Amino acid sequence: MVRAQDTDDLFDAAVIGGGVIGCAIARRLTLEGWRTVLIEKAADILDGASKGNSAILHTGFDAPEGSVEQACIVEGYAEYRAIHERLNLPLDEAGALVIAWTDAEAASLPALIAQARTNGVTDVSPPLTPAQVLALEPNLNPSLRSAFRVPRESLIDPWSAPLAYILQAVENGAVLLRGTEVTGGAFDGSEWRLETTSGVVRARVAINCAGNWGDVVDERLFGARDFTLRPRKGQFVVYDKPASRLARHILLPVPNKITKGVVVCRTVFGNLLVGPTAEDQDDREAATLVPETLEALKRRGAEILPALAREEVTAIYAGLRPATEFKDYRIKAHEGRNAVTVGGIRSTGLSSALGTAAHVWRLCAGLLDRAALPDPLWPRVPNLAEALPRGWQAPDNGGILCHCERVTRAEVEAALSGPVPAGSLAGLKRRTRVTMGRCQGNWCAATLAQVTRGRLPCPMAEAVE
Amino acid sequence: MSAPRVAIVGGGPAGLSAAIALRRTGIGPVIVIDRDPAPGGIPRHCGHYPFGWREFRRLYRGPDYARRLVAEARAAGVTILSATTVTAIHAGPVLELSSHDGLSSLLPERVLLATGCRETPRAPRAVGGTKPAGIATTGTLQTMVYGSGLRPFRAPVILGTELVAFSALITATHAGIRPVAMVEPGPRATARFPAALFPSLHGIPLLTGTSVEAVEGHDKVEAVILRDRNGTRRLVCDGLLVTGRFRPDAVLLRDSGIEADPATGGPVVDAWGRTSLDGVFAAGNLLRPAETAGWCWDEGRRVAGAIAASLAGGLPAPPPRLTLADPVLGWAMPQRPSAAGTEPRLHLRLSRPARGQVVATGGAGDRVGFAVDSRPERRIVLEAATLPAGPVTLTFREDPA
Numbered sequence A: 001m002v003r004a005q006d007t008d009d010l011f012d013a014a015v016i017g018g019g020v021i022g023c024a025i026a027r028r029l030t031l032e033g034w035r036t037v038l039i040e041k042a043a044d045i046l047d048g049a050s051k052g053n054s055a056i057l058h059t060g061f062d063a064p065e066g067s068v069e070q071a072c073i074v075e076g077y078a079e080y081r082a083i084h085e086r087l088n089l090p091l092d093e094a095g096a097l098v099i100a101w102t103d104a105e106a107a108s109l110p111a112l113i114a115q116a117r118t119n120g121v122t123d124v125s126p127p128l129t130p131a132q133v134l135a136l137e138p139n140l141n142p143s144l145r146s147a148f149r150v151p152r153e154s155l156i157d158p159w160s161a162p163l164a165y166i167l168q169a170v171e172n173g174a175v176l177l178r179g180t181e182v183t184g185g186a187f188d189g190s191e192w193r194l195e196t197t198s199g200v201v202r203a204r205v206a207i208n209c210a211g212n213w214g215d216v217v218d219e220r221l222f223g224a225r226d227f228t229l230r231p232r233k234g235q236f237v238v239y240d241k242p243a244s245r246l247a248r249h250i251l252l253p254v255p256n257k258i259t260k261g262v263v264v265c266r267t268v269f270g271n272l273l274v275g276p277t278a279e280d281q282d283d284r285e286a287a288t289l290v291p292e293t294l295e296a297l298k299r300r301g302a303e304i305l306p307a308l309a310r311e312e313v314t315a316i317y318a319g320l321r322p323a324t325e326f327k328d329y330r331i332k333a334h335e336g337r338n339a340v341t342v343g344g345i346r347s348t349g350l351s352s353a354l355g356t357a358a359h360v361w362r363l364c365a366g367l368l369d370r371a372a373l374p375d376p377l378w379p380r381v382p383n384l385a386e387a388l389p390r391g392w393q394a395p396d397n398g399g400i401l402c403h404c405e406r407v408t409r410a411e412v413e414a415a416l417s418g419p420v421p422a423g424s425l426a427g428l429k430r431r432t433r434v435t436m437g438r439c440q441g442n443w444c445a446a447t448l449a450q451v452t453r454g455r456l457p458c459p460m461a462e463a464v465e
Numbered sequence B: 001m002s003a004p005r006v007a008i009v010g011g012g013p014a015g016l017s018a019a020i021a022l023r024r025t026g027i028g029p030v031i032v033i034d035r036d037p038a039p040g041g042i043p044r045h046c047g048h049y050p051f052g053w054r055e056f057r058r059l060y061r062g063p064d065y066a067r068r069l070v071a072e073a074r075a076a077g078v079t080i081l082s083a084t085t086v087t088a089i090h091a092g093p094v095l096e097l098s099s100h101d102g103l104s105s106l107l108p109e110r111v112l113l114a115t116g117c118r119e120t121p122r123a124p125r126a127v128g129g130t131k132p133a134g135i136a137t138t139g140t141l142q143t144m145v146y147g148s149g150l151r152p153f154r155a156p157v158i159l160g161t162e163l164v165a166f167s168a169l170i171t172a173t174h175a176g177i178r179p180v181a182m183v184e185p186g187p188r189a190t191a192r193f194p195a196a197l198f199p200s201l202h203g204i205p206l207l208t209g210t211s212v213e214a215v216e217g218h219d220k221v222e223a224v225i226l227r228d229r230n231g232t233r234r235l236v237c238d239g240l241l242v243t244g245r246f247r248p249d250a251v252l253l254r255d256s257g258i259e260a261d262p263a264t265g266g267p268v269v270d271a272w273g274r275t276s277l278d279g280v281f282a283a284g285n286l287l288r289p290a291e292t293a294g295w296c297w298d299e300g301r302r303v304a305g306a307i308a309a310s311l312a313g314g315l316p317a318p319p320p321r322l323t324l325a326d327p328v329l330g331w332a333m334p335q336r337p338s339a340a341g342t343e344p345r346l347h348l349r350l351s352r353p354a355r356g357q358v359v360a361t362g363g364a365g366d367r368v369g370f371a372v373d374s375r376p377e378r379r380i381v382l383e384a385a386t387l388p389a390g391p392v393t394l395t396f397r398e399d400p401a
Helices: A020-031 A068-083 A103-118 A130-136 A160-171 A211-222 A241-246 A291-304 A306-310 A349-367 A409-415 A425-432 A445-451 B013-024 B062-075 B138-148 B163-174 B195-201 B251-256 B293-311
Strands: A010-016 A036-039 A096-100 A146-150 A175-177 A182-187 A192-196 A199-208 A232-239 A250-253 A263-266 A272-275 A313-321 A330-334 A339-343 A400-402 B006-009 B030-033 B079-081 B085-090 B094-099 B102-106 B110-113 B117-119 B135-137 B156-159 B181-184 B206-208 B211-216 B223-228 B231-236 B239-242 B246-248 B280-282 B329-333 B345-350 B354-361 B367-374 B380-383 B393-398
Touching (some): A020 A036, A020 A160, A036 A199, A068 A349, A096 A103, A096 A130, A103 A146, A130 A146, A160 A175, A160 A349, A160 A425, A182 A199, A182 A211, A199 A211, A199 A349, A232 A291, A241 A306, A241 B251, A272 A291, A291 A306, A330 A349, A339 A349, A400 A445, A409 A425, A409 A445, B006 B013, B013 B293, B062 B079, B062 B293, B085 B251, B117 B138, B135 B138, B138 B163, B156 B163, B163 B195, B195 B206, B329 B393, B345 B367, B354 B380, B367 B380
Parallel strands (some): A010 A199, A036 A175, A199 A339, B006 B030, B006 B110, B110 B280, B135 B239, B181 B206
Antiparallel strands (some): A096 A146, A182 A192, A192 A199, A232 A272, A232 A313, A250 A263, A263 A272, A330 A339, B085 B094, B094 B102, B117 B246, B329 B345, B345 B380, B354 B393
């Protein structure tokens, strides 16, 4: 691993924040020929807002018309579809149903359908009758009033995608600095000197995509902020794999002004999730789980899919979306300062990341004269989606280490090595699914503690004296 | 791989005992498939007494007991395939396996599922807060301590007071772990005397009527928030040991379309251990939440008799399904009882402490009553021969308080 003090280099760009947005921007800039460094505060990428989301690739059908968010989602969606096979990333075109549960919601469907068409998502269905909806999803509560179908809403792997983005950046020359916090910085008219916890990083262009810390990093770099973050917590309940047979589509409610609402959908890992909640909070780090709220989510899930009441919960998690006082993304080029702030990516970052990266690239392309890489490397990330070939099905896999998720020892070893090895246990989980299943790591923890010994900064266990 | 006559999924006490019994009646080849690197099941990781009295008339620590079972199985000519996972069962029966070498399949004449059970981890329990390292079940603690010489914490809070929690306490003591408290949401410890005396003997407070509301800590557990009738308080600790609430490890059934019983969490079986899939039997803790190793060993022996009879073409049609018609009746198995079966008893558990009469009504409306004064953790065993004939419905007539 390269440390900042070892690199006397002047980078073309320093990307601050290793969430899905930072990873996508680092990839885009690298492919455009910029020498890029990605600086992440945590021990591994995806440790903040990007660690917990609904794992959906949205079409942007319901995004605000004419917004930056909407444009980025449409562009991001298209690029994901174009590149996912080369990076070995899954795409499960599940389709979504936007379901009206009341007459008032049913009355609002035509406007949502019109908005979808305006947003370029022209293949949405007209309003469907309850019988038509139940023919598509027989396990839905028959009390539904109406719904429309968005065929290209899709399921993806929320962690392998950004990992693939940063991996492609690193394999094509980018530098990843983890465990490094940007504490300040100054622009002298030609370059940025970023003060970090691992020394000074020099770069011609600075890009702030610090997620839930975006306003704080803006203050550190520019002495001012254009927005204030108020993280919006989303809690989720994940059901065990047998529950995934209950719904093929992504089941969306009619959105309100604050949130897309509680979604019920499969995951590419073969589970079924219910969430998120939308709870504003001041804490930027801790997304705590609240039993009463999780119970309410379970009840809501069972109202939508009555058979869910008999299914077992595998996992619970909570994420923090970087919400601001503004509805749209806050993407801003700082004139004369060779910097861009990419803030307030409040809930659609996974869908928009590649589009956001392209948008940011266009904002700063004129700052430097570089030629795009003529023949970049295209690394393939290990597949974790259930529907596609997995490690346990192949020979020489080292045997299954985590049984609930069928993660092999070879997969764990691979995730602990390579150009972007897991930097934490959480990072190892996101790379392999190890411990993410129904026993929550209780079966494999002892083996995993041995395998990871000395290879993760925070050991899972200590030796008994 | 050549087709074995019987393939047994799970090399714990139930699976090994069935394998030994089958071999001793001359049936073979018998293969036991276990996903662990070594066979023996959960006792392998329970480094304490008392195991083996029912089986061998002497007392062993868990690992020694497991070694003896495995040695007897090998001596009887059982083939044991470790580090191999059964990933699917299809009609046939056909087993799909995954191991270091990748995928393979097996076409045995009969399959015995003996995959055991596991404790309920944190996620399905109403414990809020953060998700730091240092949250483990008894099973995790025991595999770490006895399997790897590791400990995940030094001063945890223990949640639950089933018998297994006291097994966890023994393991903790063995590894120099000093629990700061044992917490039980109910009004008293679940396990009976003398186990419930154990914490106080070790100076560990037993807090009844108390639940763990939340976990605090980012990388590692730093404290738990406890709630009792006086409100909440913060207790500093470095781990949470989540014990008990066993569930059958039954996902293989779900994936294979074998009929499951939501009440037990295991498969629906008849008095011969037959599941709804032709040629597939089940035994041991897969059938319901945890019983002792000795109990599972006995079930393995019994089901071996049924499998042997089935191979000889000698099993009758499955008896009718029992119906539980009162929520006080938590679960009953076999779900298709018969006095003629290799398991001629009916095992019953209550869902809450209650005293009264279990009333069995037969197909012709004839009734038999059984006096019961029990709690959910206690076995109730009825002889199937005493049940009325025909499809039986069980109801409950509770005594006035």
